Amino acid sequence: MTQPDTRANTAPEPVAATMADGRELYYFYDSGTAPSATPIPDRRDLPDRPPSSELRYDPLLGEWIAFAAHRQTRTHLPPADQCPLCPSTAANPSEIPADDYHVTVFENRFPSFGPEQHAQVLGAGLGSVDPAHGRCEVVVFGADHAASLSGMGGERVRTVVEAWTHRTRALLALDGVEQVFPFENRGAEIGVTLHHPHGQIYAYPYVPARVQAQLRQVREHRERTGGNLFADVLAFELEEGARVVHRGEHWTLFVPFAARMPVEVHLMPHRHVGDLTELNDAERDELASVYHRLLRGIEALYETPTPYISAWYQAPRGRRAGGYDDGRGEYRLHLQLTSPRRAEHKLKYLAGSEAAMGAFVGDVMPEASAQALREAIVRADA
Amino acid sequence: MTQPDTRANTAPEPVAATMADGRELYYFYDSGTAPSATPIPDRRDLPDRPPSSELRYDPLLGEWIAFAAHRQTRTHLPPADQCPLCPSTAANPSEIPADDYHVTVFENRFPSFGPEQHAQVLGAGLGSVDPAHGRCEVVVFGADHAASLSGMGGERVRTVVEAWTHRTRALLALDGVEQVFPFENRGAEIGVTLHHPHGQIYAYPYVPARVQAQLRQVREHRERTGGNLFADVLAFELEEGARVVHRGEHWTLFVPFAARMPVEVHLMPHRHVGDLTELNDAERDELASVYHRLLRGIEALYETPTPYISAWYQAPRGRRAGGYDDGRGEYRLHLQLTSPRRAEHKLKYLAGSEAAMGAFVGDVMPEASAQALREAIVRADA
Numbered sequence: 064m065t066q067p068d069t070r071a072n073t074a075p076e077p078v079a080a081t082m083a084d085g086r087e088l089y090y091f092y093d094s095g096t097a098p099s100a101t102p103i104p105d106r107r108d109l110p111d112r113p114p115s116s117e118l119r120y121d122p123l124l125g126e127w128i129a130f131a132a133h134r135q136t137r138t139h140l141p142p143a144d145q146c147p148l149c150p151s152t153a154a155n156p157s158e159i160p161a162d163d164y165h166v167t168v169f170e171n172r173f174p175s176f177g178p179e180q181h182a183q184v185l186g187a188g189l190g191s192v193d194p195a196h197g198r199c200e201v202v203v204f205g206a207d208h209a210a211s212l213s214g215m216g217g218e219r220v221r222t223v224v225e226a227w228t229h230r231t232r233a234l235l236a237l238d239g240v241e242q243v244f245p246f247e248n249r250g251a252e253i254g255v256t257l258h259h260p261h262g263q264i265y266a267y268p269y270v271p272a273r274v275q276a277q278l279r280q281v282r283e284h285r286e287r288t289g290g291n292l293f294a295d296v297l298a299f300e301l302e303e304g305a306r307v308v309h310r311g312e313h314w315t316l317f318v319p320f321a322a323r324m325p326v327e328v329h330l331m332p333h334r335h336v337g338d339l340t341e342l343n344d345a346e347r348d349e350l351a352s353v354y355h356r357l358l359r360g361i362e363a364l365y366e367t368p369t370p371y372i373s374a375w376y377q378a379p380r381g382r383r384a385g386g387y388d389d390g391r392g393e394y395r396l397h398l399q400l401t402s403p404r405r406a407e408h409k410l411k412y413l414a415g416s417e418a419a420m421g422a423f424v425g426d427v428m429p430e431a432s433a434q435a436l437r438e439a440i441v442r443a444d445a
Numbered sequence: 446m447t448q449p450d451t452r453a454n455t456a457p458e459p460v461a462a463t464m465a466d467g468r469e470l471y472y473f474y475d476s477g478t479a480p481s482a483t484p485i486p487d488r489r490d491l492p493d494r495p496p497s498s499e500l501r502y503d504p505l506l507g508e509w510i511a512f513a514a515h516r517q518t519r520t521h522l523p524p525a526d527q528c529p530l531c532p533s534t535a536a537n538p539s540e541i542p543a544d545d546y547h548v549t550v551f552e553n554r555f556p557s558f559g560p561e562q563h564a565q566v567l568g569a570g571l572g573s574v575d576p577a578h579g580r581c582e583v584v585v586f587g588a589d590h591a592a593s594l595s596g597m598g599g600e601r602v603r604t605v606v607e608a609w610t611h612r613t614r615a616l617l618a619l620d621g622v623e624q625v626f627p628f629e630n631r632g633a634e635i636g637v638t639l640h641h642p643h644g645q646i647y648a649y650p651y652v653p654a655r656v657q658a659q660l661r662q663v664r665e666h667r668e669r670t671g672g673n674l675f676a677d678v679l680a681f682e683l684e685e686g687a688r689v690v691h692r693g694e695h696w697t698l699f700v701p702f703a704a705r706m707p708v709e710v711h712l713m714p715h716r717h718v719g720d721l722t723e724l725n726d727a728e729r730d731e732l733a734s735v736y737h738r739l740l741r742g743i744e745a746l747y748e749t750p751t752p753y754i755s756a757w758y759q760a761p762r763g764r765r766a767g768g769y770d771d772g773r774g775e776y777r778l779h780l781q782l783t784s785p786r787r788a789e790h791k792l793k794y795l796a797g798s799e800a801a802m803g804a805f806v807g808d809v810m811p812e813a814s815a816q817a818l819r820e821a822i823v824r825a826d827a
Contacts, residue, residue, distance in 0.1 A: 116806075121703035122678055124655070125662045128703040129806045175798070175806040189681045190702060246797035254794025265798055272658075272803030273506070280507045296504055299571045320572060321503035321510040374801030399801060412636025413795065415628035416557070416647055419756035419781060421654030424511045424557040
């Protein structure tokens with residue numbers, strides 16, 4: 064395992080602003096284009112922010128569930144002229160008080176976690192409750208309502224990488240935040256409620272179930288084989304080769320041996336880093352390039368855009384500080400992009416076996432899925 | 446913890462038959478109506494059964510994934526006159542060679558697990574594969590294509606309970622089967638591919654992830670409190686009361702304190718039994734009655750039928766035999782019925798946070814959900 068690279072990020076700091084109800088907002092600009100003007104103030108008459116949601120402990124599975132009842136009334140597929148992520152106008156006083164922007168990040172008005180942050184965590188038992196502290200942020204990829212991130216070009220993807228990195232560093236420093244999760248849900252078929260191109264970042268006050276399961280596997284693999292699980296998975300996929308979609312200098316893109324979804328691709332760094340803040344500039348450059356090609360390939364898989372969930376898996380808080388004996392130091396940053404689309408007009412549903420038992424049944428062989436994605440990337444590059 | 450009741454099931458044995466390609470088929474009849482006639486033979490010219498699917502080990506999460514590539518071409522929402530679950534006719538040689546029937550169970554033609562069964566389990570490591578042994582069965586609730594189980598009456602539900610019980614006993618006895626999972630997916634919104642009223646039973650060659658997580662919680666709760674997790678959860682819900690939907694003599698129906706889904710209700714027996722085969726006749730009678738009322742209540746929640754997943758959680762194999770030190774003896778049978786419907790025209794989607802992180806955010810408070818279900822059951826009873 065190599066030492067983490069702790070060189071400071073060389074990207075410029077974003078321009079910070081405060082929204083009318085006190086929420087934080089950050090403008091990130093594509094390289095070399097940062098404006099000299101200061102942001103326009105947000106002069107809307109907004110209601111107070113809602114209180115934090117409630118966090119309840121599920122004793123049967125040992126997980127915390129957030130209850131964000133105020134989200135039942137959240138904005139749902141608004142018409143384009145009322146889009147809260149478009150540039151603000153007199154007729155549509157949106158969330159972003161600017162005429163144009165590149166990547167903009169702000170605190171979600173209807174958060175599942177936060178606005179409260181505090182270090183206290185209640186004991187987990189029958190009937191345990193806690194305010195759902197933490198933070199939820201929205202990452203707007205640009206001002207064009209009808210665009211997609213894949214269509215915005217490599218420079219914009221690079222700026223998104225900078226925004227993810229900046230926010231990961233900032234959110235990991237907040238009281239009580241245990242896990243920072245940048246992601247993008249794309250496509251109404253998987254429940255997206257706003258069409259404007261955007262992602263989100265959740266900062267959880269606990270280590271989510273999926274990461275806990277991976278940490279158990281990391282420890283078990285170390286005890287059984289003496290090796291690092293992520294390094295060994297990457298070496299296994301590179302040696303097999305049949306599922307490798309792209310092998311770069313710093314990153315490899317592959318369909319995993321036991322992919323759960325009809326489209327599932329993992330992007331893993333060759334160097335052992337725990338989160339986005341530990342990447343160096345060369346790794347971030349290649350990440351932007353490979354991720355851009357991946358998104359263009361996903362777009363080219365079918366005649367119509369393929370819905371997807373793109374999800375960053377990062378080491379939980381405390382990776383560097385030590386004091387944890389649970390595999391955090393061995394956790395490696397990686398991306399998992401999945402889609403339920405199993406044919407032009409068919410989606411995979413997670414019904415009884417998957418939803419109730421957690422027992423997945425795949426419809427598409429991972430080798431075939433890797434081949435289809437390789438061909439789609441070639442088509443998109445042409 | 447009371448001793449399991451091991452009295453034999455007093456229900457009559459089903460009428461057994463063999464399908465044209467060798468699959469097993471069982472006819473269960475409503476009480477007092479068993480026919481004297483022998484079944485009509487299945488004279489179709491069917492192709493050989495497909496080979497077993499492939500089981501691959503996912504090292505990042507420690508789970509087995511089945512690859513049933515032949516299911517990509519399975520029957521998908523056929524028109525009613527080609528329904529494979531309707532009574533067989535010359536024009537529609539269906540899966541069931543009978544003019545009329547009550548509850549019919551047969552081996553799935555496109556199984557995710559099986560037809561192979563064997564005891565061997567390969568070690569779990571990088572690249573581990575195994576034939577997806579086990580068994581998948583279809584449970585047809587009756588001959589009427591357009592009916593629903595809730596509309597078929599309490600006597601039919603009682604017969605379904607008998608069928609679940611019979612098959613649980615038989616499937617637990619098969620080589621290599623670790624978990625028997627009876628369930629019903631209902632509604633095209635959640636991916637049901639056949640409208641004819643039916644459920645399924647999966648017999649897995651491993652203990653699924655969700656049950657493994659519960660077993661960990663059972664052990665952790667015992668170590669921390671000295672109590673049985675399921676008994677303590679039931680006592681907690683009965684004491685709180687606000688989420689109890691129905692309290693019977695042998696069963697209690699409640700919305701759990703930390704429900705993940707907008708509609709989620711658990712049905713738990715008061716006596717500590719591990720699976721359906723350990724219930725006595727009085728418990729099975731009350732189960733049929735309570736489950737029938739639950740289904741009618743779910744039907745009455747909205748103007749249109751509510752899609753749902755109804756899932757039986759049973760102790761894995763080996764509960765009685767001993768030799769396991771992993772909480773199996775402390776595992777209690779229960780049902781979880783969930784629906785993603787969060788309003789008349791809105792579904793909850795499992796996107797980034799839920800699907801990728803396993804971190805659930807609820808939209809509906811469990812107390813409000815319990816109240817809505819209580820009222821729906823009153824409306825359905827009226």
